Amino acid sequence: MRVIFHIDFDYFFAQCEEIRNQTLKTKPVCVCIFSDRGGDSGAIATANYIARKYGVKSGMPIKFAKARLREIPESAFLPADFPYYSEISQKAMEIMKSYADVFEYVGRDEAYLDVTKRSEGSFAIATHLAQQLKNQIRAELKMTCTVGISTNKLVSKIASGFRKPDGLTVVEPEKTESFLAQLNVGDIPGIGKVTGEKFAELNIKTISDLARLDVFTLNKMFGKKIASYMYNAARGIDDDPVAERAPAVQYSRIITLKQDSKDLAFLSDALDEICADLHETILKHRKMFKSVGIQFVQSDLSNKTKSRMLKNPTSSLDELKKTAVILLQEALADQDQNVRRLGVRISELSDITGQRSIENFF
Structure with a gap:
């Protein structure tokens, strides 16, 4: 067993800030991801329990959180320090x-x-x-x-x-059975808002309610894979072992632009900054990459991605920038919307085992 x-x-995150500044322990604390657009543009990453009592939660726009805490002037809204x-x-x-x-x-x-x-x-x-x-x-x-x-x-x-x-x-x-029976069905990891609403329509509120459904009914509702997970979860069955986590298979960075745009020069400048940040990360971890991808979120919040496999692994910043710009040009060729968020991803990672050439490191 x-x-x-x-x-x-x-x-x-908020606890980390309280370590750094003990006076925060008695105040509402919100750790924020501020966007490059200035002001209160951005979202809450984490709020401490004092702030949560006022309805502040992760993912909430900063301006909404400030409205909830407007009567508490000592509330702290701090930029995330990852x-x-x-x-x-x-x-x-x-x-x-x-x-x-x-x-x-x-x-x-x-x-x-x-x-x-x-x-x-x-x-x-x-x-x-x-x-x-x-x-x-x-x-x-x-x-x-x-x-x-x-x-x-x-x-x-x-x-x-x-x-x-x-x-x-x-x-x-x-x-196990009596512990799970008392809990809401939404306490099962992976059951989100949409699935919860489906269950609510069937008056399935607790895990014990879910446990009364047979696997065939769940199959019809969600398909075999999800049905199997829910059926087992409701009974506390899980054979997944604790295992050492595999090394990172990719690194990525994404930013919110100061303004929506599809101007190549403006977007290329942003790409340069993202690539430089990623390059620092791979050198720190002594990694090379063989795949480069870009991602952007358009003004209507839809996503678009493009990627390319290189001939050989490299850790060259110039190669990273050049490939990212080429992918951006290709993506913009049939682009009719402005770009709101822009990101770069590198994958197919391998260890740097020796200095193959000077340019690999610059």
Whole structure:
């Protein structure tokens, strides 16, 4: 029997800001992704729990969030500082790794740990380990996290969302069914707004309601693959193992332009900045790329992509810029709308094993 932790940091970006400035702990804090258009253009990345009490949530336009908090002048709206958040995340992940038999990184604020051997398969020992882990993170990083414990990744993830912030929920095997039965069907990962509305039409509100549907009915509603997932999820069945995360298979950057445009010169200048940023990343990670792609979001918010495979792997900034501009020219040839957001993606990555030529690095 496996023993699996799912660890989720509470309002991670905003917590990082509270570490840096302790006076923020008593105030609404919103970490923002400001666009290049100035003013309040952009969206909320994370809000702390004080801000959430006023209805502020991730993805909300900044101007709407400010309207919700207009009566609280001390509210903080801070620009996201991702390098700093990554630094804090790395320290947290190192602490978590020290408790795991197998560690699976999911994101800056989230990870799975298989602790089956370390806990000797005992949920009592696992609970003690989880509390030790939480205490160490609090002592060393001044942060809180929530932990869910069960026999698999799915139930542990659901459990970590059950009691937030700073929670610890243990779901022993014999209690899985009763634990899930009480929860809303939307608590199952992957069930979003549209699927939830479908279930609501059928008066399916809880996971126990979902568990009463047979797999054939679900097949008709969603198709075989999704139906199988929902059928198993409603019963707490998940055989997906905790596994070391594979290296990144691509790097990408996308920006919101200062103005919508389809002018090649204007867009090329933006591409240069994006490519330079990506180039720093691949040199830092000692990677070469063989595929280059561009993506843009048009004024009507539709997406368009183009990509090209190079003859040989390279880490040349000139090659990256040249290929991206060619792809942009090709994409604009049949373009009748302005571009709102522009991005570049590099993939087919390989390690730099030696300095093949001087231009590979410039």
